[in-house]
Amino acid sequence: MFGKYILKRLCLLIIAFTTVFTFSALFSGADGRDDKSAKEEVFLPIIMYHSILKDKKLQNDYTIPPTLFENDLKYLTDNGYTTVTVEDLINYVYHGRDLPDRCIMLTFDDGYYNNYYYAYPLLKKYKCKAVISPIASMTEKFTQTQDISVTYGHISDNDIREMANSGYVEIQNHSYDMHTLTPRKGVSKKRGESTEDYKNTVTNDITKAQNYLENVTGKKPSCFVYPFGAKSDGTEEIVRELGFVCTMTCTEEPNVITRDKESLFELGRYRRDGKESMEKLMKSIRNS
Numbered sequence: 001m002f003g004k005y006i007l008k009r010l011c012l013l014i015i016a017f018t019t020v021f022t023f024s025a026l027f028s029g030a031d032g033r034d035d036k037s038a039k040e041e042v043f044l045p046i047i048m049y050h051s052i053l054k055d056k057k058l059q060n061d062y063t064i065p066p067t068l069f070e071n072d073l074k075y076l077t078d079n080g081y082t083t084v085t086v087e088d089l090i091n092y093v094y095h096g097r098d099l100p101d102r103c104i105m106l107t108f109d110d111g112y113y114n115n116y117y118y119a120y121p122l123l124k125k126y127k128c129k130a131v132i133s134p135i136a137s138m139t140e141k142f143t144q145t146q147d148i149s150v151t152y153g154h155i156s157d158n159d160i161r162e163m164a165n166s167g168y169v170e171i172q173n174h175s176y177d178m179h180t181l182t183p184r185k186g187v188s189k190k191r192g193e194s195t196e197d198y199k200n201t202v203t204n205d206i207t208k209a210q211n212y213l214e215n216v217t218g219k220k221p222s223c224f225v226y227p228f229g230a231k232s233d234g235t236e237e238i239v240r241e242l243g244f245v246c247t248m249t250c251t252e253e254p255n256v257i258t259r260d261k262e263s264l265f266e267l268g269r270y271r272r273d274g275k276e277s278m279e280k281l282m283k284s285i286r287n288s
Helices: 002-028 035-040 066-078 086-095 113-126 136-145 157-166 195-217 235-241 278-286
Strands: 041-044 046-049 103-110 130-134 169-171 223-225 246-248 255-258
Touching: 041 103, 066 113, 066 278, 086 246, 086 255, 113 130, 113 157, 130 136, 130 157, 130 223, 136 157, 136 195, 157 169, 157 195, 169 195, 195 235
Parallel strands: 046 103, 103 130, 130 169, 223 246
Antiparallel strands: 041 255
């Protein structure tokens, strides 16, 4: 009699456990994603900025006012977005770390002085991070001349050092002196240029920028940001051979970051031109 009672109780416990497990599995997948897929796949929009100036006459598709940038940061922080850097992506892919569910990356190309003058204080104010990729030759030039201009100047070694040490800015490679449209566009191949000459030219320029920036920050850049988004067949292979584990283009498309190392290459970015609010931009990105 006692044995039958124990057996009955055991059966009831098994049924109860099975029911709880079934409901738990159903609810965990209620949003169409289970825990594993949520951790192994992260949606990442990247916004591409260039210059920030107050003068309306100087504002265009690549130059926005400081008030717009502040509104962007306010919107992102108020709506639960977390700004991340390339290092955060590398830690996710290579070292098993987590990324926020609602993450976003803010990037600045070319390294204008107004990035330091206007954007940097706002990043600190809102506790947001950004990736700045300077043209290394321009940084070297303005470091030597000490010509400080919000309108046309570029960040100096000291500016870079201060921002990098703050933890709010990450510095990446945008070439040493290949941010040009002629005789070649960015790091793309010139017509009639031999494969060997092309590889040597690109390798020498990017390596020079790597060495320069590492000397300034004490850290070697891990991502190459294509000037104008321009490249040719074989460019990506050269960049990878130089040790980069991430590249960024100017193609306007969102990114899905996974544990696969390949997901860090040719990341798409959306140019911030100020024609719409950040809310509308994020809505269009989510619907793309």
